[in-house]
Amino acid sequence: VVTFYTREFGKLEAVASGIGKPGSSLTGALELFTLSKLFFAKGRELERLSQAQVIEGFPSLAGNLRSYAYASWLVELTARATEPGEAAPELFDRLLTSLRLLAAGLDGALLTAAFALELAELLGVAPVLTECTVCAGELVGPAWYNAPAGGLVCAACHRDEPEVWELSAGHRALLQGLRTLPVDRLPNLRARPEETAAVLGLARRHLAYHLGFTLKSEAFLRQVEGD
Numbered sequence: 117v118v119t120f121y122t123r124e125f126g127k128l129e130a131v132a133s134g135i136g137k138p139g140s141s142l143t144g145a146l147e148l149f150t151l152s153k154l155f156f157a158k159g160r161e162l163e164r165l166s167q168a169q170v171i172e173g174f175p176s177l178a179g180n181l182r183s184y185a186y187a188s189w190l191v192e193l194t195a196r197a198t199e200p201g202e203a204a205p206e207l208f209d210r211l212l213t214s215l216r217l218l219a220a221g222l223d224g225a226l227l228t229a230a231f232a233l234e235l236a237e238l239l240g241v242a243p244v245l246t247e248c249t250v251c252a253g254e255l256v257g258p259a260w261y262n263a264p265a266g267g268l269v270c271a272a273c274h275r276d277e278p279e280v281w282e283l284s285a286g287h288r289a290l291l292q293g294l295r296t297l298p299v300d301r302l303p304n305l306r307a308r309p310e311e312t313a314a315v316l317g318l319a320r321r322h323l324a325y326h327l328g329f330t331l332k333s334e335a336f337l338r339q340v341e342g343d
């Protein structure tokens with residue numbers, strides 16, 4: 117049983133038999149990070165993959181450990197955070213564009229942070245970034261990200277608790293940029309490595325906290341990032 121993410125039907129699990137056969141059209145399409153046109157036949161319980169045509173592969177992702185780690189994280193997150201049969205074409209397009217940018221050599225840190233924020237928004241758990249999550253007041257000066265509160269908290273509402281950390285105005289501007297910039301404009305975003313690392317940590321922590329799971333590829337990603 118193989119899990120696919122499709123534009124029309126969202127996540128889809130299907131039986132793929134005959135993969136190992138020489139000349140089978142299915143083999144290439146079952147490579148990780150491969151865009152394919154798939155044909156399914158109705159099976160007794162699950163769909164059965166009957167034919168496949170590879171449209172676009174990303175072999176460069178397999179050749180670079182960092183890109184591979186980020187790509188793995190993106191697809192695992194998509195698989196874990198979505199339900200079978202729930203189509204989300206915008207998420208599909210976002211994932212595809214993200215994989216293309218990764219394969220083209222864009223650093224994955226900003227890309228995955230932006231993807232995490234986009235997914236949080238689609239799932240209705242977007243972090244509150246433009247005002248204080250607690251009092252709805254304006255954020256002036258330092259602010260804190262508070263995971264249980266679900267977003268940024270002002271100086272007056274801030275309490276020293278676990279899962280809370282301080283963010284500079286630069287961090288907040290970068291977060292806003294990641295949230296609002298179209299994915300194909302991400303390569304234009306300039307950020308200092310420490311800001312990128314802080315914002316990436318926040319986006320990943322926010323998702324893990326509000327979705328209630330940690331991805332298997334998270335540990336791999338941390339290793340690659342030298343965390």
Ligand SMILES: [Zn+2]
Nearest residue numbers: 248251270273
């Ligand atoms: Zn407040």
